[in-house]
Amino acid sequence: MALDTETLNLLIDAVRRFVHERLIPAEDELAASGEVPPDIVKEMRDLGLFGLSISPDYGGLGLTMEEEVRVVFELGQTSPAFRSLAGTNIGIGSQAIVLAGTDEQRANYLPKLASGELIGSFALTEPDAGSDAMSLRVSAERDGDCYVLNGTKRYITNAPIAGLFSVMARTAPERRANSISCFLVEAGAPGLIIGKPDKKMGQAGALTSDVVFDNCRVPASALLGGEEGNGFRTSMRVLDKGRLHISALCVGIADRLLRDAVQYANERKQFGQPIAEFQLIQAMIADSQAELYAARCMVLDAARMRDRGENTTMQAACCKLFSTEMVGRVADRAVQIHGGAGYMSEYAVERFYRDVRLFRIFEGTSQIQQLVIARETIKAHS
Numbered sequence: 001m002a003l004d005t006e007t008l009n010l011l012i013d014a015v016r017r018f019v020h021e022r023l024i025p026a027e028d029e030l031a032a033s034g035e036v037p038p039d040i041v042k043e044m045r046d047l048g049l050f051g052l053s054i055s056p057d058y059g060g061l062g063l064t065m066e067e068e069v070r071v072v073f074e075l076g077q078t079s080p081a082f083r084s085l086a087g088t089n090i091g092i093g094s095q096a097i098v099l100a101g102t103d104e105q106r107a108n109y110l111p112k113l114a115s116g117e118l119i120g121s122f123a124l125t126e127p128d129a130g131s132d133a134m135s136l137r138v139s140a141e142r143d144g145d146c147y148v149l150n151g152t153k154r155y156i157t158n159a160p161i162a163g164l165f166s167v168m169a170r171t172a173p174e175r176r177a178n179s180i181s182c183f184l185v186e187a188g189a190p191g192l193i194i195g196k197p198d199k200k201m202g203q204a205g206a207l208t209s210d211v212v213f214d215n216c217r218v219p220a221s222a223l224l225g226g227e228e229g230n231g232f233r234t235s236m237r238v239l240d241k242g243r244l245h246i247s248a249l250c251v252g253i254a255d256r257l258l259r260d261a262v263q264y265a266n267e268r269k270q271f272g273q274p275i276a277e278f279q280l281i282q283a284m285i286a287d288s289q290a291e292l293y294a295a296r297c298m299v300l301d302a303a304r305m306r307d308r309g310e311n312t313t314m315q316a317a318c319c320k321l322f323s324t325e326m327v328g329r330v331a332d333r334a335v336q337i338h339g340g341a342g343y344m345s346e347y348a349v350e351r352f353y354r355d356v357r358l359f360r361i362f363e364g365t366s367q368i369q370q371l372v373i374a375r376e377t378i379k380a381h382s
């Protein structure tokens with residue numbers, strides 16, 4: 001159920017204040033240390049950011065998709081690594097359980113994910129199975145009242161700090177969707193090995209690593225929904241929501257970048273006048289604003305469709321494709337407007353330029369979004 005307007009506005013105001021007063025001033029510290037400071041994690045938990053859209057039955061705020069994206073527009077105003085920590089818990093880190101968990105699995109894990117006591121992680125990608133996720137090889141074999149998992153997952157967000165992994169594993173050899181099942185694997189399970197944090201281009205503080213299963217034994221009750229064969233379809237549904245969330249984040253970041261670029265253009269003088277007065281600079285500002293506005297409208301429209309219970313696979317892919325490419329162009333122009341300063345790490349645009357490159361790659365590359373959009377469109381018109 002949607003929040004009343006006043007409550008939603010209060011929440012958005014509180015998040016906006018938190019972002020401006022606490023997160024933006026901590027961006028440099030995060031970039032240098034690669035760790036979200038513990039006092040900020042606590043404040044994020046107190047604000048309810050780990051459980052924004054998890055049902056109030058499980059301790060979350062129960063936001064609709066439209067409400068969630070409006071909050072994420074605010075969270076996008078700062079380094080995306082802050083969002084990555086809490087956003088994974090309401091997105092890919094919890095959605096498999098929300099969509100397909102048993103009552104017991106929901107009751108067991110969702111309250112801890114909603115409060116941030118437990119960090120969630122979603123493990124689909126493998127060294128030889130990225131865009132072609134259906135070719136994944138991590139296996140799960142039934143052994144009495146347990147399953148035994150073997151194989152390696154790669155680039156798994158939050159793995160070094162996660163308490164719970166939604167792991168897609170093969171329970172039948174054939175290449176088809178219902179050969180893949182999802183397991184809820186707790187940190188500390190015997191045979192679960194977490195790799196060293198990956199060294200990345202950007203998003204310092206948003207940790208990823210390998211997750212290795214070496215005869216990792218989990219109870220049969222770890223099988224999501226108590227049923228084999230629903231893992232691949234559940235993953236695709238999880239990503240439908242995740243893609244809208246990431247699109248909203250790109251809208252927020254583009255807004256921040258445009259603000260930084262305009263502020264710089266007003267301050268920086270060349271040829272005796274602020275560079276904001278040059279029409280070629282204005283063209284970059286105008287193109288960025290127009291694309292940002294289009295992305296914002298798309299994301300809100302798709303979020304409302306999802307709230308009405310409509311299938312948004314195509315719309316989520318359109319939003320992900322357009323918003324992630326859009327924020328890349330906006331970041332590039334923001335660097336250009338800053339001139340040489342935009343290449344220096346003391347300016348936030350340099351960091352954001354590297355941070356946003358990821359969005360065109362994870363949760364389905366731009367090419368995969370194009371394939372999804374084309375497939376759904378051809379299906380609809382055939």
Ligand SMILES: Cc1cc2nc3c(=O)[nH]c(=O)nc-3n(C[C@H](O)[C@H](O)[C@H](O)COP(=O)(O)OP(=O)(O)OC[C@H]3O[C@@H](n4cnc5c(N)ncnc54)[C@H](O)[C@@H]3O)c2cc1C
Binds near residue numbers: 130131364
């Ligand atoms: C920082 C980071 C965090 C991540 N977090 C997670 C996570 O939490 N959980 C998780 O499971 N995964 C995660 N990933 C993995 C991510 O989802 C994959 O990297 C992504 O899906 C692409 O897979 P790949 O890297 O194997 O590239 P590949 O699939 O090898 O793609 C290489 C290139 O080929 C293109 N390509 C592939 N297939 C086609 C095709 N059919 N047609 C046209 N072009 C194609 C791609 O678009 C890309 O340009 C993360 C990745 C990164 C970098």
